[in-house]
Amino acid sequence: MGSAAADALLPLDASTFAAESRAVVDFLEVYYRDIESYPVRPDAEPGRLRTLLPDMPPEDSEPVDVILEDVRRHIVPGLTHWQNPNFFAYFPMNASTAGFAGEMLSTGLNVVPFMWAASPAATELEGVVVDWMARLVGLPERFRFSGGGGGVLHGSTCEAVVCTLTAARDRALSSLGHEAILRLVVYASDQSHCTFQKGARIVGIPPSNFRVIPTSAGSAYGLTADSVHEAVKADVADGLVPLYLCATVGTTGLGAVDPVHDLGEVARQYGMWLHIDAAYAGSALICPEFKDYIDGAELADSVSMNPHKWFLTNMDCCCLWVVSPPLLTSALSSNPEYLNNVGGEGAAEVVDYKDWQIALSRPFRAMKLWVVLRRYGAAGMRAYIRRHVDMATWFERMVDADERFEVVVPRRFSLVTFRLRQRQEGQDDMEMEALNRKLLVAINASGRAFMTHFVVDNKFVIRMAVGAAMTEMRHVQDAWELVQDKAKEVLATP
Amino acid sequence: MGSAAADALLPLDASTFAAESRAVVDFLEVYYRDIESYPVRPDAEPGRLRTLLPDMPPEDSEPVDVILEDVRRHIVPGLTHWQNPNFFAYFPMNASTAGFAGEMLSTGLNVVPFMWAASPAATELEGVVVDWMARLVGLPERFRFSGGGGGVLHGSTCEAVVCTLTAARDRALSSLGHEAILRLVVYASDQSHCTFQKGARIVGIPPSNFRVIPTSAGSAYGLTADSVHEAVKADVADGLVPLYLCATVGTTGLGAVDPVHDLGEVARQYGMWLHIDAAYAGSALICPEFKDYIDGAELADSVSMNPHKWFLTNMDCCCLWVVSPPLLTSALSSNPEYLNNVGGEGAAEVVDYKDWQIALSRPFRAMKLWVVLRRYGAAGMRAYIRRHVDMATWFERMVDADERFEVVVPRRFSLVTFRLRQRQEGQDDMEMEALNRKLLVAINASGRAFMTHFVVDNKFVIRMAVGAAMTEMRHVQDAWELVQDKAKEVLATP
Numbered sequence: 001m002g003s004a005a006a007d008a009l010l011p012l013d014a015s016t017f018a019a020e021s022r023a024v025v026d027f028l029e030v031y032y033r034d035i036e037s038y039p040v041r042p043d044a045e046p047g048r049l050r051t052l053l054p055d056m057p058p059e060d061s062e063p064v065d066v067i068l069e070d071v072r073r074h075i076v077p078g079l080t081h082w083q084n085p086n087f088f089a090y091f092p093m094n095a096s097t098a099g100f101a102g103e104m105l106s107t108g109l110n111v112v113p114f115m116w117a118a119s120p121a122a123t124e125l126e127g128v129v130v131d132w133m134a135r136l137v138g139l140p141e142r143f144r145f146s147g148g149g150g151g152v153l154h155g156s157t158c159e160a161v162v163c164t165l166t167a168a169r170d171r172a173l174s175s176l177g178h179e180a181i182l183r184l185v186v187y188a189s190d191q192s193h194c195t196f197q198k199g200a201r202i203v204g205i206p207p208s209n210f211r212v213i214p215t216s217a218g219s220a221y222g223l224t225a226d227s228v229h230e231a232v233k234a235d236v237a238d239g240l241v242p243l244y245l246c247a248t249v250g251t252t253g254l255g256a257v258d259p260v261h262d263l264g265e266v267a268r269q270y271g272m273w274l275h276i277d278a279a280y281a282g283s284a285l286i287c288p289e290f291k292d293y294i295d296g297a298e299l300a301d302s303v304s305m306n307p308h309k310w311f312l313t314n315m316d317c318c319c320l321w322v323v324s325p326p327l328l329t330s331a332l333s334s335n336p337e338y339l340n341n342v343g344g345e346g347a348a349e350v351v352d353y354k355d356w357q358i359a360l361s362r363p364f365r366a367m368k369l370w371v372v373l374r375r376y377g378a379a380g381m382r383a384y385i386r387r388h389v390d391m392a393t394w395f396e397r398m399v400d401a402d403e404r405f406e407v408v409v410p411r412r413f414s415l416v417t418f419r420l421r422q423r424q425e426g427q428d429d430m431e432m433e434a435l436n437r438k439l440l441v442a443i444n445a446s447g448r449a450f451m452t453h454f455v456v457d458n459k460f461v462i463r464m465a466v467g468a469a470m471t472e473m474r475h476v477q478d479a480w481e482l483v484q485d486k487a488k489e490v491l492a493t494p
Numbered sequence: 495m496g497s498a499a500a501d502a503l504l505p506l507d508a509s510t511f512a513a514e515s516r517a518v519v520d521f522l523e524v525y526y527r528d529i530e531s532y533p534v535r536p537d538a539e540p541g542r543l544r545t546l547l548p549d550m551p552p553e554d555s556e557p558v559d560v561i562l563e564d565v566r567r568h569i570v571p572g573l574t575h576w577q578n579p580n581f582f583a584y585f586p587m588n589a590s591t592a593g594f595a596g597e598m599l600s601t602g603l604n605v606v607p608f609m610w611a612a613s614p615a616a617t618e619l620e621g622v623v624v625d626w627m628a629r630l631v632g633l634p635e636r637f638r639f640s641g642g643g644g645g646v647l648h649g650s651t652c653e654a655v656v657c658t659l660t661a662a663r664d665r666a667l668s669s670l671g672h673e674a675i676l677r678l679v680v681y682a683s684d685q686s687h688c689t690f691q692k693g694a695r696i697v698g699i700p701p702s703n704f705r706v707i708p709t710s711a712g713s714a715y716g717l718t719a720d721s722v723h724e725a726v727k728a729d730v731a732d733g734l735v736p737l738y739l740c741a742t743v744g745t746t747g748l749g750a751v752d753p754v755h756d757l758g759e760v761a762r763q764y765g766m767w768l769h770i771d772a773a774y775a776g777s778a779l780i781c782p783e784f785k786d787y788i789d790g791a792e793l794a795d796s797v798s799m800n801p802h803k804w805f806l807t808n809m810d811c812c813c814l815w816v817v818s819p820p821l822l823t824s825a826l827s828s829n830p831e832y833l834n835n836v837g838g839e840g841a842a843e844v845v846d847y848k849d850w851q852i853a854l855s856r857p858f859r860a861m862k863l864w865v866v867l868r869r870y871g872a873a874g875m876r877a878y879i880r881r882h883v884d885m886a887t888w889f890e891r892m893v894d895a896d897e898r899f900e901v902v903v904p905r906r907f908s909l910v911t912f913r914l915r916q917r918q919e920g921q922d923d924m925e926m927e928a929l930n931r932k933l934l935v936a937i938n939a940s941g942r943a944f945m946t947h948f949v950v951d952n953k954f955v956i957r958m959a960v961g962a963a964m965t966e967m968r969h970v971q972d973a974w975e976l977v978q979d980k981a982k983e984v985l986a987t988p
Contacts, residue, residue: 008874009881011590011806011963012577018523022516024595028602029512042614046844049618055640057626057867060874064595067868071599075861078615082605083506090612090833093855095604096505101518101558103601105565107808108522110589111576118584120536121572124543132551146549155649156853162656166696178700182673194828195854201825202660202852204698206672253831308855312505314601315857331695334688337747337949339584350540358696358852359650360689361587361802363809367569373551374561380502380554387503455831469505 007061020064027068031076032083035470039447040084042077049078080450085470088479089452091252091280091415092467096312098375102368103314109367114360115339116350123351126153126366129373133319136378137278137285137305140298143321145351151321152356153365157279159358160304160320161199161246163328168244168273168301169203170331176241184243185209185235189223189258191251193277200244209240217457220409221254223247225262232270242270247300249293250281253454254408254461255415257281257293264299276303279318283310284389284413287382293412301327310414310467312384313372317365320356329355388414391476392466398480404487408461416464417454420487433460435490442486449479501555514558521562525570526577529964533941534578536571543572574944579964582973583946585746585774585909586961590806592869596862597808603861608854609833610844617845620647620860623867627813630872631772631779631799634792637815645815646850647859651773653852654798654814655693655740657822662738662767662795663697664825670735678737679703679729683717683752685745687771694738703734711951714903715748717741719756726764736764741794743787744775747948748902748955749909751775751787758793770797773812777804778883778907781876787906795821804908804961806878807866811859814850823849882908885970886960892974898981902955910958911948914981927954929984936980943973 010016052074081087083095113122130151131144141147154160165186173180186200190212200210211231215221232242245267247258260276267274276297282305284290297303304320307313322328333355354360376384392414399405399418406421419436437453440462444450454461466476504510546568575581577589607616624645625638635641648654659680667674680694684706694704705725709715726736739761741752754770761768770791776799778784791797796816801807816822827849848854870878886908893899893912900915913930931947934956938944948955960970 006874008806008870008878011588011592011870011878012526013591014523014527017526017591017594018519020591020595021519021522021598024598024602025512025515025519028515028598029508031602032506032511033508041611044614046610046614047618049615050622053619053622055625056629056872058871060871062868062871064592064869067595067865071861075615075619076603078613078618079603079605080611080613082613083603090606093604093606094505095602097507097511097514098505098558100511100598100601101514101561104515104518104522104594104598107594107597107601108518108525108589109570109573109577110587110808111573112584112587112809116540117535117574119572119574119576120538120540121543121569124541124572125547125569128544128547131549135550155857156855158853158855162696162852169698178702179676181675181698193854194830198826198828198852201664202656203696204663204675208672306855312502314604315606316855332692334692336688337947340947358656358692359652360687361650361652361800361810363649367565371561374556375558376502376505377552377554377556378550380500384502384505453831453834 023064023068027071035081035084036086038081038084040086040450041080041444041447044078049074083469085468085472085475086449086479087468088464088466089450091309091465093308093315094310094312094467094469095314096372096469098372099312099314099368102371105371106364106367109364111364112361113364114354114362115352122364122366123353125370126353127351129366129370130319130321132373133369134321137282138291138294139303139321142298142323143303149321149323150325150351151319152353153369154318154320154357155316156318157193157277157304157306158195158199160318161195161275162202163320163332163357164273164275164302164322165199165203165244167327167331171327172241172243180241182206183239183241185211185240186244187211187213187228187231187242188246189213189215189248191215191221191253191256192246192248193252193279196246215256221251221256221456223258223263225259225266228263228266232266236270242272244273244275247274247276249276249278250413252280254417254456255281255412256409257412260294261296261299264296268299273302274300276300278303278305280306280309281413282306284385286378287385307369307372310385311372311381312376312469313369317369325356332356388466388471391471391473392416395464395466395476395480402484404491408456408459414466417461418464419459419461429458436460436462439486439490442490443482446482446486448482517558517562529575529578530580532575532578534580534944535574535938535941538572543568577963579962579966579969580943580973581962582958582960583944585803585959587802587809588804588806588961588963589808590866590963592866593806593808593862595869596865599865600858600861603858605858606855607858608848608856609846616858616860617847619864620847621845623860623864624813624815626867627863628815631776632785632788633797633815636792636817637797643815643817644819644845645813646847647863648812648814648851649810650812651687651771651798651800652689652693654812655689655769656696657814657826657851658767658769658796658816659693659697659738661821661825665821666735666737674735676700677733677735679705679734680738681705681707681722681725681736682740683707683709683742685709685715685747685750686740686742687746687773690740709750715745715750715950717752717757719753719760722757722760726760730764736766738767738769741768741770743770743772744907746774748911748950749775749906750903751906754788755790755793758790762793767796768794770794772797772799774800774803775907776800778879780872781879801863801866804879805866805875806870806963807863811863819850826850882960882965885965885967886910889958889960889970889974896978898985902950902953908960911955912958913953913955923952930954930956933980933984936984937976940976940980942976
């Protein structure tokens, strides 16, 4: 037997495991130490990696140091470095020492808590940790297991949305009959995340029954209850059935906030399911100064937020809370014989998380979030969030004080939206867009920062999303200097 | 500022990261070394963990060794130890040194390859590694990017099923109109995984349009083309539209195999989407002696298999291959402004994996599978699979040679299905079920092995699924001794 075979036949030998895992830790230690030396976004040519790798996997085993050397030479130079402190694009996705430790424990134990019986402590830890998060975020008691509701850890908001849409749909169809699927309507704003439209389509809602309700600067791009009410009334008059309304706390494009309480009242009036998407800004809700943003959550049926964004929890982790677990589980449960529990028939009622999600199998995500919460504590997490908010506040002030720029929408959390302002009468939208686009390209091409953009009311907006785990004040100051330098270049070019 | 805040403000300090990560590696090294000392399945009382943990997360930071000590004292005793070599339940889920290393790299780099531009090398590595796997498994060229198809790494078969069902549905509805959703029919066998029924329901197929076609011992519980043909003809006569047919290579209950080629011809005839679910047995297809089982794959539209089951790839990882990526992406794509790539407009066509799956965000799973393939090599993986098959073959022979037992369905891969046989005329099914149930309870209560069950043709069947990463021949021999001992006890009790 060759050595390839021998390695695979001892795949969890404890001492080999420890030695090779330490080599990976060493690799990552160096990566973090040197991370600022990489351009945030690579200058990558499509298809390049494929030319560097063989068409077939190796026949024989390769040593771990050879593999790590290939990661260093071939993979790292082609990555966008999301953990680089100069990453201000999209919304940052936090890694942390504790998030990594939790993921290692989960990955190492490699248990699969799809049912309580398949790993009791893993299921129960998930119940505990989602209740902890519900308290931190300030959700009403009814979203906690102790209050008759409960939570689950999904991989993404999109999954949470598909599951809640399915639950809402099946609640409606159970009384109306399946034919009524053609009459169900889902409501969101033009600022809601695209996952709602995609999710509604996945669960079979006719695409023509997805309402994108316009928002405007007048409401800071929040969805007004009046506009929802109008849309719903028109649909009801047409014989359609209002099903599901999405309220966002911290939209992706602009960080806008929908008025949860007002939307909740409309939802109640028409028997719609109200979901609160706080994917990004949910992390900020642990600070009392932001809690007003979810006033009215008691009117919602479900709430989701992503610890993998701004809560130091490595990918992936999304908290979904629901008021009525039976609505979720009656839409998503399956009980094949091979999963019936033999010998536990007398057990008290337990949570089987396979019935709270799309998939049967699932990783032990609770471990990761639990380690983060314990390692940093509630006070540490609040300090972490506030530091980013303070840095974004400083950046916004700088933009505001510079007459070449304007802040497009007032900052709510740690996202600043800005652009070069119109300087002469007669500069039209297209000209302004070209100028700002040029500025963004110049910023990103420098490799010293990475930002992304948005378009609202025909304005091309640059998004500066502060929130990478290693970002400190000096990085935000450097970014502002970079923006000024590039603006000077762009404005000087005819 | 307290120390809690200070820890969270340096969440990726390289030396703290290295020190704490090494502590976790040390913890796992001991866990693997001692793993056989734990009962495979805990004697857990529902709700116990909650009583051991506080209602609120801590306000202040806690050190990593305190957290690890709590894992050891409170969590580990309540886990079902999926990596215990005496785990023979469900289908095992493999952890390995290489799978862990790959997950550490992915988790540590924490990049989010939802679009090519969001991390080019991560997207490209995924393309390379799914092509590698397609070759190893022996799929036709048309499932590889080089052949016009392509693959993606999902978290679960369930997600792959929902995505392919959505693609098939939208292909049909694009010509028939959305109203036709009420007439679409999905076909599976009574041995297919419950995920097909759940997936069909999620995507809005009327539950009454899900056909569960019976199988029998005569075809070794494979789905016959004739029975599908009959069902389809009847539906077409009723004005319904055949949409999607599932063929399984290695069913969950019994390890049965559907005749892919024959089913493919029926699917072709009626324009149905054919999906091949090889979640478990797909790993075995890398060995030439099993390749006949996917003869006819050229007639399929999609194929999936789970490296996180039997391929040494820690949770979670599912390969999905499709012949026509545009069918998938046209059903699942979304292009909001905040994701438009600025500055890369001239780039050649690239893969944006957000349009191949449910979620927008996604982990860098390719790294994990790539490290596994390189660390063990194709030869190592084949040796690994064959060792399990050999052990299962031995176990089956022992069962067969013992007159108290019978093998229920001939073994195909590494799953043995057996039971205590009827000993006297007049012992009815209920009596036999009670006896075998008692045997299974006794086996599992010993803590020395964990098996699960299935029911087919009113027979209660015990499933011995060989396939945990650390399982060696001595564990399978011990399990057989345990089965014999417990059978003696059970048969001696009146």
